[in-house]
Amino acid sequence: MPSTHDNPAPPRADPRAALLRDPNFRWLTSGSALTMLGDQFTLIALPWLVLQMTGDTLVLGTVLALMSVPRALFILIGGALVDRYSPKEVLMLTKYINLVLLALLSGLVLTGTLTLWMVYALSLAIGLATAFSIPAGTSLMPHVVPRAQLQAANGISLGLRQLTMFLGPLLAGLLIVLFGDGSAGTASATGIGIAFALDALSFGVSAWTLAKVRTLAAAAPAAASSAAPQAVLASVAQGLAHFWRDAELRTCFLYWSAIALFIMGPIHIAVPVLASSTPTLGAAAFGTMLGAHGAGTLAGMVASGMFPRLRVGSLGLTILVFDAIIGLLFIPMGMINAVWQGAALMLAIGLLGGFMQVRVFTWIQQRVPPMLIGRAMSLFMFIFMGLAPISAAVTGWLMKSITLTQLFAASGGTLVVLVALAFVLTPLRQVTDAPAAAR
Structure with a gap:
């Protein structure tokens, strides 16, 4: 009988290498990383814009509250809609909504026509959109990669997120300084407008990459598929x-x-x-x-x-x-x-x-x-x-x-x-x- 040394067990495959060969995972993570990098531009540009417009920390707190409070109030409803319609459908819709909102914000800044009530309205709308995009984005991975590869997939995805949180503010700050930070009014806020435009562009490109993603087939229970939506x-x-x-x-x-x-x-x-x-x-x-x-x-x-x-x-x-x-x-x-x-x-x-x-x-x-x-x-x-x-x-x-x-x-x-x-x-x-x- 041959020795076990004659036929050694094959080395365990690296799950990360297998993931990187999966086109669905590559499309999903590349688009997500691009969106997360773009978000860092807005997280830096929006507070700076408000302070340059008003110089009032109370106004800044109001803007941030208009983004965070609706997100907290509606995020559970967002999760329910994700389960009803699928994470990919909800996430795709939120990407298009954010694309329009940020493109509008960028255009208003670049043309010097932005007013405070517009900032309030757009901040509220962006906050509402994130209440649905967050549960959709965090729920999509199990629909794209096999369960055995989830830990490796989450490690790569969350690692990229952390990397964008490090690089994004540095790039956004440099952009705003180079092209105009609004210190002389909204007419000189070209850098801030470009920052919003790049975030809008990131949503457009990531919507394209998301369309390339094919989710895993999941058989729904017969009773559930025939029942009326809850x-x-x-x-x-x-x-x-x-x-x-x-x-x-x-x-x-x-x-x-x-x-x-x-x-x-x-x-x-x-x-x-x-x-x-x-x-x-x-x-x-x-x-x-x-x-x-x-x-x-x-x-x-x-x-x-x-x-x-x-x-x-x-x-x-x-x-x-x-x-x-x-x-x-x-x-x-x-x-x-x-x-x-x-x-x-x-x-x-x-x-x-x-x-x-x-x-x-x-x-x-x-x-x-x-x-x-x-x-x-x-x-x-x-x-x-x-x-x-x-x-x-x-x-x-x-x-x-x-x-x-x-x-x-x-x-x-x-x-x-x-x-x-x-x-x-x-x-x-x-x-x-x-x-x-x-x-």
Whole structure:
């Protein structure tokens, strides 16, 4: 009988290499990356435009609220519509809507005819469109690649997203400076107008690439295919009821809600205040710390793709261990007095968070039935986008009565306590990403 050494087992195929050979995946990720890069141009250009027009931070806050509040209010409805009509159809429609809105905004800026009420109206419309594009975009991947390749696909996609978040602001800032930043009024805002035009162009090109994508065939149950479409609000309620009945999903969603409420505010509010109020830091230090966090997040996503089986026991236990470490790293943030200290802490926090972000996305997409993926992803995004403003408001109120050192210590300590409570009182530590049949 021949020895096993005579016929060695073939090496395991690299799922990332297989994905990159898949034209559907290439069309989807290239278009998504282009859109995400274009979005960074608008995220930089719009606040700058408002400040140059009015110089009023209250107006800027109103514009940002007009974009974020409708997104939070309608994102669950967006998820229900995604499940009814398919992620690709909804995403394609939102791309055309954003193309028109941003092209209109660009034209108004370049012609010098933009007024404040137009900014309000267009910001509201863009916010409404994102309430539907976000659940559609985050739900499409399971319809394009096989389930076995989801983790590698999410790692590549989220890594590209993180890369665009790093490069986009740099390119947008350079463009605005070179071609006109509106410092002498809207007549000199050519750079801002071009930034909006490039974002509009990115939506047009990505709509073309999305049209090239062919989704996987999915057989719908006969009963479902013959039934009348369910009312949207009833569909939302059905999804929420399903997630509540699933003990592991319910536990994770509640846990992430607590994380969003207690942690997101200090990250978004206290870190810039720390940089501006510490004499040895400043704006450059703030940028360096954010850059370190972004680099760490990107590295964590890459590592998640390279080591798909890396666990501390189960998936749930890995989440708890990583979050506990993040909490411990967050505690000393209020005591730093050098750029390298803040950058090192933010790099480590980003590395751990990026690694788990890929795992969590993949776990939700694999666990939830295909007909509920849109609602599941919209709920996940609502937790971090809808609750973040509440957390920021609470953080701003707390900062009137406690010091930054106390705030960071309390925030990190709260995260450690939440991890301990989740470990003892909930089934989170038992959550596994094994296939449903194995569970």
